[in-house]
Amino acid sequence: MNKSSRILYNITKSAAVVAVVLAVILSILMIANYIQTKSVDPLNSKAIAQLLDQLQENPNDQALKEQIRALDLLARKAYFTHLWQLRTGGYLLFSFVLVFLIAFKYMSSFKSYLPDLNEAAPADVTWENKLLSRKYLIYGGLALFAIAFVLGVLSQSDINKIGRLGAAQLSAFPSVEELRENWPNFRGPEGIGIAYHAKAPTEWDGESGENIVWKTPIPQSGFNSPIIWEDKIFLSGADRRTQVVYCIEADSGKILWEHTLDDVPGSPAERPRTSEDTGFAAPTMATDGQRIYVVFATGDIGALDFEGKRIWAKNLGMPENHYGHSSSLITYRNMLLVQYDQNSGGHLLGLNARTGAILYDTPRDTDISWASPIVVNTGTRDEVILNSNPYVISYDPQTGRELWRVRCMLGEIAPSLAYTDGWVYAVNEYARLAAIDTNNPTEVAWEYIDDLSEVSSPVAAKGLLFMPSSYGTISCFDAKTGERLWLHEHEEGFYSSPILVGENVYLMDMDGLMLIFSAAREFELLKSNSLGERAMTIPAFKHGRIYIRGEKHLFCIGD
Amino acid sequence: MRFCSRSAKTVFLLVLCFLLFLPSMNLSQTQERFPKPDFQSGYTRPDLLTPTPRSQLLEYLDVLVLLVALALATYFAHKLRSRRKLFVLMVFSLIYFGFFRKGCVCSIGAIQNVGYAIFNSGYAVPLTVIIFFILPLVFTLFFGRTFCAAVCPLGAVQDAVVLKPTKVPAWLAEVLGILPYIYLGLAVLFVATGAGFIICQYDPFIGFFRFGASFNMMIFGASILLLGTVVARPYCRFLCPYGVLLNWMSRLSRWHVKITPTECNKCRLCEESCPFGAIKTPNEPRYQGSKEKTVKSLAALLVMLPLFIGGGGWIVSRLDESLSRQHFTVSLAEQILLEERGESTVLTEETKAYRASGKPREELFQEAVSIQEKFRLGGWFLGGFIGLILGLKLLNLSVLRRQLEYDVDTGTCLSCGRCFAYCPFEHVRLGLITPEEAAAQGARDPEAREKNENENV
Numbered sequence A: 001m002n003k004s005s006r007i008l009y010n011i012t013k014s015a016a017v018v019a020v021v022l023a024v025i026l027s028i029l030m031i032a033n034y035i036q037t038k039s040v041d042p043l044n045s046k047a048i049a050q051l052l053d054q055l056q057e058n059p060n061d062q063a064l065k066e067q068i069r070a071l072d073l074l075a076r077k078a079y080f081t082h083l084w085q086l087r088t089g090g091y092l093l094f095s096f097v098l099v100f101l102i103a104f105k106y107m108s109s110f111k112s113y114l115p116d117l118n119e120a121a122p123a124d125v126t127w128e129n130k131l132l133s134r135k136y137l138i139y140g141g142l143a144l145f146a147i148a149f150v151l152g153v154l155s156q157s158d159i160n161k162i163g164r165l166g167a168a169q170l171s172a173f174p175s176v177e178e179l180r181e182n183w184p185n186f187r188g189p190e191g192i193g194i195a196y197h198a199k200a201p202t203e204w205d206g207e208s209g210e211n212i213v214w215k216t217p218i219p220q221s222g223f224n225s226p227i228i229w230e231d232k233i234f235l236s237g238a239d240r241r242t243q244v245v246y247c248i249e250a251d252s253g254k255i256l257w258e259h260t261l262d263d264v265p266g267s268p269a270e271r272p273r274t275s276e277d278t279g280f281a282a283p284t285m286a287t288d289g290q291r292i293y294v295v296f297a298t299g300d301i302g303a304l305d306f307e308g309k310r311i312w313a314k315n316l317g318m319p320e321n322h323y324g325h326s327s328s329l330i331t332y333r334n335m336l337l338v339q340y341d342q343n344s345g346g347h348l349l350g351l352n353a354r355t356g357a358i359l360y361d362t363p364r365d366t367d368i369s370w371a372s373p374i375v376v377n378t379g380t381r382d383e384v385i386l387n388s389n390p391y392v393i394s395y396d397p398q399t400g401r402e403l404w405r406v407r408c409m410l411g412e413i414a415p416s417l418a419y420t421d422g423w424v425y426a427v428n429e430y431a432r433l434a435a436i437d438t439n440n441p442t443e444v445a446w447e448y449i450d451d452l453s454e455v456s457s458p459v460a461a462k463g464l465l466f467m468p469s470s471y472g473t474i475s476c477f478d479a480k481t482g483e484r485l486w487l488h489e490h491e492e493g494f495y496s497s498p499i500l501v502g503e504n505v506y507l508m509d510m511d512g513l514m515l516i517f518s519a520a521r522e523f524e525l526l527k528s529n530s531l532g533e534r535a536m537t538i539p540a541f542k543h544g545r546i547y548i549r550g551e552k553h554l555f556c557i558g559d
Numbered sequence B: 001m002r003f004c005s006r007s008a009k010t011v012f013l014l015v016l017c018f019l020l021f022l023p024s025m026n027l028s029q030t031q032e033r034f035p036k037p038d039f040q041s042g043y044t045r046p047d048l049l050t051p052t053p054r055s056q057l058l059e060y061l062d063v064l065v066l067l068v069a070l071a072l073a074t075y076f077a078h079k080l081r082s083r084r085k086l087f088v089l090m091v092f093s094l095i096y097f098g099f100f101r102k103g104c105v106c107s108i109g110a111i112q113n114v115g116y117a118i119f120n121s122g123y124a125v126p127l128t129v130i131i132f133f134i135l136p137l138v139f140t141l142f143f144g145r146t147f148c149a150a151v152c153p154l155g156a157v158q159d160a161v162v163l164k165p166t167k168v169p170a171w172l173a174e175v176l177g178i179l180p181y182i183y184l185g186l187a188v189l190f191v192a193t194g195a196g197f198i199i200c201q202y203d204p205f206i207g208f209f210r211f212g213a214s215f216n217m218m219i220f221g222a223s224i225l226l227l228g229t230v231v232a233r234p235y236c237r238f239l240c241p242y243g244v245l246l247n248w249m250s251r252l253s254r255w256h257v258k259i260t261p262t263e264c265n266k267c268r269l270c271e272e273s274c275p276f277g278a279i280k281t282p283n284e285p286r287y288q289g290s291k292e293k294t295v296k297s298l299a300a301l302l303v304m305l306p307l308f309i310g311g312g313g314w315i316v317s318r319l320d321e322s323l324s325r326q327h328f329t330v331s332l333a334e335q336i337l338l339e340e341r342g343e344s345t346v347l348t349e350e351t352k353a354y355r356a357s358g359k360p361r362e363e364l365f366q367e368a369v370s371i372q373e374k375f376r377l378g379g380w381f382l383g384g385f386i387g388l389i390l391g392l393k394l395l396n397l398s399v400l401r402r403q404l405e406y407d408v409d410t411g412t413c414l415s416c417g418r419c420f421a422y423c424p425f426e427h428v429r430l431g432l433i434t435p436e437e438a439a440a441q442g443a444r445d446p447e448a449r450e451k452n453e454n455e456n457v
């Protein structure tokens, strides 16, 4: 190497050393920066989440809004600065590595890689090498296949089993039509008080037995209403100690089986306090034709098959509810939906109907309510809509994601919602009757404030809305304009809810007297028939018959 | 002095290339999938990482560049036998196909497009992609792997970082040599079943070309490059699926580079020159133990070959469930199952979107099962293929072919030209020494040695 080459060599060497040192330092800094940003995660700042929570409580707090905006901007700045740092660091690192590589390659061109020819040539080991390679290749191949075999054995998934078994068996859920053929939950299919494809008797007398097909005493009391799937009727009853599910043959009224829901994991030893007119079995059961589902005031929830065998049962945590939990169950596809509103905040739960596993648990920032969910298709999507104080809130039933909310309610909410043609109607005593267009769910479309319902849920159909009250009034409104078309005053109050059957509305007062009137813009009472027993539940319609749970009996009414 | 000026010239050329293309790294156009939001705050949006689909014309420009690069690489390797020119061309390819084109389209990834088109009649593979897939193979079939020497950006980025190559023991190279076959088989299986393009997904260098990738992929790429400083081109030799096809083509190549331009006098000077272990050394047909035993073991291997194929197929077909998890539908179905059983409490975005779609669950599961069935069938082929390769390799290792002189292994030689300058007859070709000198002294001649050193960039 001559002198100038040596100088060049030394310069290159220094450049290589400096470049490699800088590259190492930079790499460490970049990795540290990455890890730090990942751990802080400015885009999901806890502080902002807390402030957003506060904003939900005080939606008009301008200062809070400003604070959130400022913090959000800061977080975004931090994030983009981090990106900028990474990118700039990347370019710098690339340059250092490039300098190092060029320098190193230049330096190595001075070095010789020639073998020392003065040494004797190494022995010819080609064959030995081949044998050695063959040996290790056999070992390697065997190891590879052994690992593959073990992996194959270990990684059996249930997908295959489920798919082969026919997912239908494990996860089928009824079509909307099938649901409408039956009476699967509180207030019938979709929970909106409409009996599809149903004819119903118009005359009966519980006392004389006229048109009473059968009448079966139900051992355990409960305010829940009967549900029906094909030829079986289900209802539940409970007291402080016992929680029972009954299955009754629709034809004969015979109790086919009863199942006591006991030994539920997590069930509270001490029973909750409930009011007399709520009791321990107020929520109506639900069915999807695969299983039947029941929930009690203890928070015990379970699924049974149609033979009364328990499939799963669990406790949702004892509800903090000063009257007793009364929201009814409803199914959506292969899920069971539970409105679990409590004094300490509510939840909408989506459970796997087959296993009871929680698929989603959406917290609700509303006050306690006793209403039940409705599940409707609003034109383009399915929605589960809940009535509560102060909001009527709609969720995606599949995910529990909130779709919209309208602030319009007050007080202790018991009436469930009515629905027709994309409009939802919410009511509560001392609050208002509010109509909401689900296509524009930003505000109340119209409202009415007289003769409001306390417990009974309104029903809407054919452009009309019918709302009874616990004072005995029945109001009829134009569903789109809110104009009250008529008011009928009845001597007894209503806790049960009206059901639309064909052209008529069936509404039972607290004494068990069923009023049958036309679903028309003018009031026309067609018939009134007595059950002969007090009743506050919702009648169920199927087989051209009506099934009514009185205080003590289940009645089957037919021509 | 002459040495200094030549080295300086190379460095200057490289720096010039780099400076010329530096802006292209950042300024190359990218495409928006959705209209940009109109920011009022003066916020400037960061650049995207995914390259724009090119206009037809520019795509053909890429093809033209590929063709010219291949032709030049072949010319430099075969005619000029110049390592230096190959190196400069390699740097150009790295900048053009790597940094400028951001690693896409590439011949390695094109395997998947072609495979997908074969198994999916609804997919029309672009002509340029087919050309990218076929052209290097055609060149290799005639001239050896000149594509690897100076055109492939993945090879180039690794070649650029070779600092102190160490020799990988022959047995280890043989065992690791099975990996590219597995990778190729897996890549084809995944495209055949619609599970995805894993070669692109796990391309270790794409993050460098695009100046951005996931942290894990960056670490993976950096590790391969770091390893590449001491084990020359580890990805090319022990992973590259396209390398398998190139290897096959190269074995059949009509003309392949040779270490010596004329004859080999077994001077041993080139013995250590190949960082890829692609030089075959002279040997004698000499067996350990009796020849009879060798023939017997060869016969046994031949008989066992169907067993390797069948056994491999059976074992890999059992991997259907784990392999199929790579498929989105199967992994979604599994996640849904976990969530429904309460084994996964946090819902993923994918399962939320699925639930929102309202698609019946049984449809998803049946789809997942039919995908698993495809994997099972594909597993038979993949396992059989691996078993076959393993058997053939074992057979090959059980025969000793006579090697008379130092020569390149046509399958693994990348035609990089490093070894040329080590041959004294190359120096004769260049007019540096006389044939007599070469025959008598080989490269011990000081002038020839200096030439060696100069050429060894």
Ligand code: SF4
Pocket: B257, B259, B273, B274, B275, B276, B277, B278, B279, B408, B409, B412, B413, B414, B415, B416, B417, B418, B419, B420
């Ligand atoms: S050309 Fe020579 S140095 Fe390069 S890969 Fe082939 S044998 Fe090895």
